[in-house]
Amino acid sequence: MSVVLWKVLVAGMVAALPEEKAVLTEPPLVPPPITRTTPAKVLVELEVVEKVMPLADGVDYTFWTFGGTVPGRFIRVREGDTVELWLENHPNNKLPHNIDLHAVTGPGGGAASTFTAPGHKSRFTFMALNPGLYVYHCATAPVGMHIANGMYGLIYVQPKAPLPKVDREYYVVQGDFYTDADFGQKGLQPFSMKRAIDERPSYVVFNGSAMSLVGDRALKGKVGETVRLYVGNGGPNLVSSFHVIGEIFDRVYTEGGMRTQENVQTTLIPAGGSAIVEFKLNTDGTYILVDHSIFRTFNKGSLGMLKVEGPGRKDIYSGKEVDEAYLGDESVATSLKAQPAAAAAAVAANDGRALFVANCSMCHQLEGQGVPGAFPPLAKSDFLATLSNTKRGELVELVLRGKTGKVTVNGLEFNGVMTPVAGLDDERLAAVLSYVANAWGNKAPAFTADEVKKLRAALPPLPPPPAPAH
Ligand SMILES: [Cu+2]
16 A cells, blocks of 8 residues: 555544544543543643742742643543644743653654744644553653653543443642752742752652642542542652552552552552552541651651541441540559560659650650650740749640640740650659759759649549440
């Protein structure tokens, strides 16, 4: 067959396909399933937008995006479709960009064909041969920088035999970000090539911001529903240990392919890779999306939420059954049993320092210096420096009952959980409190066992324990 005739034939076949415009969605939304059963020619229009958006609370960053969000628009096509992709580079942008879609069979995944200057648009066409969930990203030099600035997203090539119907589908992509300053520094933060090359991100987040999936923006579900998450990892550098705290993935389409593994706790998502995870919402509560390389979650922002409403299943998860009142009853015995021998000896000796080491130092640190962002200092703290009479009662209360919520100590904010410290009788509690009141330059009067006894007796009553499970 002559080349000319072949070209005419192919053009004729493509032209014969029904045409449609792809539904593109912003994260965390996913376009609806494709219901047609034959191929189509699908038009995708992606606009590149360079813009400033929040990366964390009070922290701004100049993102480069596909469609104005990080990740970019979710693209859904069907296996066998012919995709006509337009890349539009907004005239206000400063840089040229392109797109490499991992769903493309062909050189560069479309990169060279879509290289586009600001104020221009380019087009190329590809056939989606392989089903699966694929990352797309910009591949303009310096490639790492374009990706690090947010230029990635997911394209799902729905298999000819679609996955089973679920009640909800969501779109979540992890990414690492590199700024000169460490996490949390307010204001507009410039990109740091040095940190990017060293692979030392200051931020690791889902959907482009530490706040994108929390509070009002949390993912939502109802008890009894099934959820499918299309999860990607834009990188540019880190591998994600994707986990949802309190859930087990009933099924994972590992690496975004078509094979499943069942009953998975944590799935590995490489940079430039993906996974599809599915689970049933068996009971109510808030489930936390994390990268289980867990410092990233608590110190760099990789935390999202899935809020599940509805009648809880107490037979599956009871909720809190043992209340603080239990600690009150059993306190002395259990805590003493848990003490290692050396600490127990010290406890017997009523040595305030040893009691502090055994009961408080794991959080507040050996010299009471605390840990920034996690545990407030006790050394020279506002609280202990001005240990007025009301504060003395509060101190006893917070040690026995624990404490949560925001506190400001020496100008630094903390919002943590102090668990109740059980097992200290009046004498020992007096000893440890006297120690913290006088160590490290603190200068408050010591506590006597008698005072502690009175303060303990004056504590407000505990709320009643929760109703038994049924
Ligand atoms: Cu780019």
